[in-house]
Amino acid sequence: MYDLIILGSGPAGCTAGIYAVRAGLKTLIIAGSRWGGQPMTTTLVENYPGFPEGVQGPQLMTGMRKQAERLGAEIINSDFTEVDFSIRPLKIFIGEKYFQAKSVIIATGARSIWLDVPGESKLRGKGVSICATCDGFFFRDKNVMVVGGGDNAMEDALILAKIAKSVTVVHRRQEFRASKALQDKVFAEPKISIIWNGELVQYNGETKLDTVNLKLKAQNSKLQFKIKNIDINITMQQFINETMKQFGGGKLIKKERDYIIWQLPIDGVFVA
Template identity: 50%
Template sequence: MQKRHSKLVILGSGPAGYSAAVYAARANLKPTLIAGIQLGGQLTTTTEVDNWPGDSEGLTGPVLMERMQAHAERFGTEIVYDHINEVDLSVRPFVLKGDMEEFTCDALIIATGATAQYLGLESEAKFMGQGVSACATCDGFFYKNQKVMVVGGGNTAVEEALYLSNIAEHVTLVHRRDSLRSEKILQDHLFAKEKEGKISILWGFVAQRFERQSAPN
């Protein structure tokens, strides 16, 4: 397999990866950005981004990531659609092995970002994709007019609950503490939905096991 060499390789196509690409490209480093499995990163699963400076009306995560990609490409960043499985940092230049190609580089920026945080329950893994999901924007349509439960108290959990409240029959947010960690504005939206009867909140509860309810006769 022939190796492709770059002065700089950036792993990850989320906000950090594209930001690094813009600066590197403007410095004439001719960066290669390897997108990874999820093009655009975790932000592509966010429906509304209201804290991005310059967009007073708000925008969606996928749209924002498309803009970032275009910005990086405008200055000459090469986008490669591959996933790196192995990196050897013991040699120079560094060696990266992907699904489709091998790469070498003089410098490497790792911006692989965040992934969904799971509860770690055995039953969670058992029912993943069969009623259990880590992405409301990806799978929310499948829960249309159904009763849905969201576990967590941070920004992601509250955003998912708000998104699902426009699709599901009812959303129950389960949080182990007596207060939320999410931003205040998200909490305001959540409590407004609670008053409307679209969302219920269970405080001080911890999910321990998921079970499949038998279909009614």
């Protein structure tokens, strides 16, 4: 029986683990098969204090994990499959096996959904990004393309409009799914232009993004677009559906647009 079980081992899970063991709590971190979370998929993190030259994402997360372990947290790399928060102690299942705890911190984070088109994996971090707040700085005074039509795409386009020379939003449909307020801001921003009914089908470039191929549905034509920087922001639906399944359908989680809303409070269950 643990005082605390933490679900997830990204920055939130590891930080919670470090604080918990230092507070004397017997702590288990269920790290997940993708331990370390999102920073494991990136290169240079420049905004983490204490690293004047920046730090590689995997190096940062290896350090956080080691720190939690050294202080006494137990860590297992499996994915939990189910939870039972209806009785106490709280139960976390990994298949048939389960662990019990007085408290649980959910730190399962988020997952980026990439476009999964040719050239993408090779050019990630080399002009292809999924986070304007993280990478916008590298796009200063450049021409940037944003792919997507939801709230996140609008927010990223607006962030990039403050930094980049120009922003082109490419969307598969004739209208955005984003909230009206965000759409209005995007339409009013002179630096942003929009390509409707366009689908990004390929990235080109060897060591850096050079051009992208767009398929334009309306004209049934293809276009090669010279662009050095792309920000992808498409729907998180698949991730939300998976998360809902793990946490017992709609009892704990409500979907609101592309976000998860936790139906708390439940005694002893927290979200980080």
